Amino acid sequence: MSAKAGGFVLTSSPHIFSKTSNAKIMVTVMAALLPAVVMSVAYYGIRVVFLYVLSVTVAMATEAVTKIFRRQDWRSILDGSAALTGVLLVMTLPPAISPLLVALASGFAIFIGKEVFGGLGANIFNPALVGRAFLSAAYPVAMTRFSAPRPLFAFLGRSADTVSQATPLAAARFEGVTTPWMDLFLGQVGGSIGETSAVALIIGGVVLMWLKIVNWRLVGSYLGTVFLLAGIAHLMGPNQYPTALFHLFSGGLMLAAFFMITDMVTSPVTNLGVIILGIGAGLIVVLIRLFGAFPEGVMYSILLMNAATPIINRYTDTRPFGAVRQEGRRV
Amino acid sequence: MAHLTFKKGVHPPSNKSFTEHRSIERIPVPETLLVPLSQHLGVPANPVVQKGDHVAVGDLLGEAPRLISARIHSPAAGVVKRIVDQPLPGGNLAQYVEITVDREATERHTFPGNDVDPASVSREQLLEIIRAAGVVGMGGATFPTDVKFSPTKDKSLDVLVVNGAECEPYLTCDHRVMVEETEALMRGCRALHNAYRFEAIYIAIEANKPDAIKAFEDLIAVYSDLPIKVVSLSTKYPQGAEKMLVRTVTGRVIPTGKLPLDVGAVVCNVQTLFAIYEAYFFRKPVIERVLTVSGAGIDRPKNIRALVGTPLELLVEHCGGITGPVNKVVAGGPMTGTSLPTLDYSVSKGSSGFLFLTNADVETENPCIRCSRCVSVCPMNLMPLKLAAYSRAGRYSELKRLAVNSCFECGSCSFVCPAKINIVAYVRHAKKYIRLHNARENKR
Ligand code: SF4
Ligand code: SF4
Numbered sequence: 001m002s003a004k005a006g007g008f009v010l011t012s013s014p015h016i017f018s019k020t021s022n023a024k025i026m027v028t029v030m031a032a033l034l035p036a037v038v039m040s041v042a043y044y045g046i047r048v049v050f051l052y053v054l055s056v057t058v059a060m061a062t063e064a065v066t067k068i069f070r071r072q073d074w075r076s077i078l079d080g081s082a083a084l085t086g087v088l089l090v091m092t093l094p095p096a097i098s099p100l101l102v103a104l105a106s107g108f109a110i111f112i113g114k115e116v117f118g119g120l121g122a123n124i125f126n127p128a129l130v131g132r133a134f135l136s137a138a139y140p141v142a143m144t145r146f147s148a149p150r151p152l153f154a155f156l157g158r159s160a161d162t163v164s165q166a167t168p169l170a171a172a173r174f175e176g177v178t179t180p181w182m183d184l185f186l187g188q189v190g191g192s193i194g195e196t197s198a199v200a201l202i203i204g205g206v207v208l209m210w211l212k213i214v215n216w217r218l219v220g221s222y223l224g225t226v227f228l229l230a231g232i233a234h235l236m237g238p239n240q241y242p243t244a245l246f247h248l249f250s251g252g253l254m255l256a257a258f259f260m261i262t263d264m265v266t267s268p269v270t271n272l273g274v275i276i277l278g279i280g281a282g283l284i285v286v287l288i289r290l291f292g293a294f295p296e297g298v299m300y301s302i303l304l305m306n307a308a309t310p311i312i313n314r315y316t317d318t319r320p321f322g323a324v325r326q327e328g329r330r331v
Numbered sequence: 332m333a334h335l336t337f338k339k340g341v342h343p344p345s346n347k348s349f350t351e352h353r354s355i356e357r358i359p360v361p362e363t364l365l366v367p368l369s370q371h372l373g374v375p376a377n378p379v380v381q382k383g384d385h386v387a388v389g390d391l392l393g394e395a396p397r398l399i400s401a402r403i404h405s406p407a408a409g410v411v412k413r414i415v416d417q418p419l420p421g422g423n424l425a426q427y428v429e430i431t432v433d434r435e436a437t438e439r440h441t442f443p444g445n446d447v448d449p450a451s452v453s454r455e456q457l458l459e460i461i462r463a464a465g466v467v468g469m470g471g472a473t474f475p476t477d478v479k480f481s482p483t484k485d486k487s488l489d490v491l492v493v494n495g496a497e498c499e500p501y502l503t504c505d506h507r508v509m510v511e512e513t514e515a516l517m518r519g520c521r522a523l524h525n526a527y528r529f530e531a532i533y534i535a536i537e538a539n540k541p542d543a544i545k546a547f548e549d550l551i552a553v554y555s556d557l558p559i560k561v562v563s564l565s566t567k568y569p570q571g572a573e574k575m576l577v578r579t580v581t582g583r584v585i586p587t588g589k590l591p592l593d594v595g596a597v598v599c600n601v602q603t604l605f606a607i608y609e610a611y612f613f614r615k616p617v618i619e620r621v622l623t624v625s626g627a628g629i630d631r632p633k634n635i636r637a638l639v640g641t642p643l644e645l646l647v648e649h650c651g652g653i654t655g656p657v658n659k660v661v662a663g664g665p666m667t668g669t670s671l672p673t674l675d676y677s678v679s680k681g682s683s684g685f686l687f688l689t690n691a692d693v694e695t696e697n698p699c700i701r702c703s704r705c706v707s708v709c710p711m712n713l714m715p716l717k718l719a720a721y722s723r724a725g726r727y728s729e730l731k732r733l734a735v736n737s738c739f740e741c742g743s744c745s746f747v748c749p750a751k752i753n754i755v756a757y758v759r760h761a762k763k764y765i766r767l768h769n770a771r772e773n774k775r
Contacts, residue, residue, distance in 0.1 A: 008660045009693055010672050012756035014742030015665040016343055016500065020749040022697050079697065121698035121750075215703070269703035269716060320734040321574065321711045322586045
């Protein structure tokens with residue numbers, strides 16, 4: 001009768017699992033970044049491909065070396081999270097950035113941004129943004145030199161050299177020049193490698209929201225807050241402050257809203273939590289952009305709110321089904 | 332009809348097509364039965380037979396020493412060969428009464444119907460019938476049914492929910508009972524209704540069993556004396572969990588640590604109802620049940636009516652044997668069932684099925700990436716990732732704050748976790764620790 005009596009695996013229930021995995025999620029996010037990556041290559045040439053490859057390689061190598069030193073399994077690099085950090089990092093850097101700095105930032109992002117905390121899942125700050133913040137602090141000049149993208153949409157009758165050196169945000173902030181939001185939407189403007197084409201980012205972001213890898217409430221509360229506050233500012237001082245749409249589509253906001261602030265590890269785990277995060281980060285973006293010393297506030301908005309995430313997580317636990325309040329406390 | 336449902340939950344592949352349209356088969360009476368004296372939640376029954384005793388079908392083997400316990404009856408005629416200690420699924424040790432069966436006498440035995448007039452049976456009498464027959468929750472929880480139907484003085488009991496959700500993948504035994512024994516179940520409802528005068532009786536069935544829904548709807552007109560409604564539920568796990576079911580069907584929320592009784596409801600699994608019916612109209616104790624033998628590793632998956640105590644090996648044999656690379660055997664459904672190390676187990680009142688899984692995933696745990704999927708599926712609205720993390724860190728006060736004891740181990744969180752963290756295992760550990768810790772504190 002039985003081919004085999006005994007010798008069966010003993011485990012706790014459940015005995016079936018969904019087909020998802022950490023690696024699958026990371027790969028899906030990378031796939032969703034593809035439209036924006038392709039656009040970045042189209043705008044800034046084959047050199048960018050080299051930067052992506054370099055950054056990903058350094059990121060994975062750094063993680064492998066750290067793991068080996070700590071006598072842990074270096075094969076964690078295959079879970080795709082180091083590679084994802086590598087890609088995201090490049091997307092936040094100016095097109096003219098030197099490969100050396102990219103390598104430096106990538107190593108820093110993984111080592112300081114992730115491994116020092118204990119690796120995947122234990123880090124507090126978005127590693128890619130840690131890498132970018134490092135370059136902003138150490139090499140501020142290299143980080144503010146923006147070259148113009150190649151005029152891909154020249155046939156549309158728009159030429160890109162109106163904003164050849166300054167980013168639209170810097171132009172708006174320091175020179176009072178605003179860029180039409182349609183140019184921003186398509187990405188025909190100066191800016192970081194991967195953040196210029198809002199439409200490409202939105203396509204990937206919508207896919208991730210549909211797959212529930214990205215919580216739409218987070219994207220919505222972040223963008224919504226920026227839109228609302230920037231809109232109010234514009235209404236109060238139309239000559240002084242650019243429109244809400246300009247703010248929405250300029251700088252790194254789209255990239256940040258879909259791919260940075262939504263990093264699972266560094267964002268809260270409840271719906272209430274992510275909404276608080278989104279509103280807080282949106283507020284910081286607008287404050288920095290309108291009143292701060294820098295033209296762009298996206299990076300700081302996320303890093304600052306990352307720091308707040310453990311606290312948000314602490315106070316936004318879901319209320320258990322059937323929980324009764326007793327003496328003002330949960331049971 | 333719009334399908335009702337609860338918040339959150341998961342959609343595991345149903346795998347019911349193996350057996351959902353297979354009629355219930357009766358397996359030949361085995362030569363030996365191994366009847367556990369602990370087939371229910373609570374205190375095990377005390378043996379009232381000895382080695383060498385002759386028993387007839389339905390004779391008492393074990394008496395319930397306390398309220399939260401249940402009687403055990405002999406499923407066959409024969410001789411008590413011995414009383415042995417053997418593990419139950421899950422590892423706890425229990426006494427088993429081993430019976431050498433007189434197959435002929437067993438097959439000859441019938442339980443004659445008695446013409447009870449439901450109107451003449453009081454609530455107390457009904458509860459006594461249920462208790463005498465050793466009826467326990469046959470959906471798997473095996474809580475003594477008479478206790479479940481006994482509201483305290485100050486509470487009223489106005490809603491009966493017949494649980495035909497059968498939300499666990501693979502299992503189809505309840506489904507088959509609903510299709511094949513519809514009339515009996517309706518009569519069971521009538522018996523209960525006459526004692527309780529419910530305001531409403533809901534027959535709650537997941538939408539993936541349209542034939543069962545139709546079978547009941549066709550009979551509603553015949554039983555117009557009963558306030559019965561057939562409720563079609565969305566196919567979602569764990570729809571059949573008591574708290575989810577009562578919330579879905581009646582809108583009532585059972586508070587933490589309370590029972591359906593506390594909100595005036597009682598939930599009764601369809602096979603429990605069938606057992607009540609048999610006890611009521613035939614004075615037949617629970618000595619058999621319908622269960623599903625399924626999985627890719629069994630030759631001919633089936634729904635089987637088996638005597639309590641039937642050795643698992645016999646079920647396997649009856650289903651054509653194990654084929655394929657079976658690496659996991661599960662007693663119960665795949666979401667909450669217990670894995671078995673060997674086939675040395677037997678059918679009990681709570682056995683809803685045995686699954687033979689091939690190439691079952693044995694996952695290595697990866698770091699939690701805080702994807703929040705576990706949070707978004709937990710039907711109890713808990714924070715599973717924190718339960719796992721704090722259990723690992725031994726932070727029991729945090730676990731109490733997070734209501735770890737509200738977790739009923741449905742497995743939804745572990746099912747969706749991309750890091751393959753077995754959150755349920757961590758929760759079990761924490762609950763056990765807290766229980767033992769509290770017991771020790773109480774002693775002091
Ligand atoms: S599902 Fe798993 S990885 Fe995701 S938050 Fe929960 S425990 Fe962490
Ligand atoms: S925490 Fe408990 S109740 Fe919630 S999904 Fe996990 S097993 Fe189910």
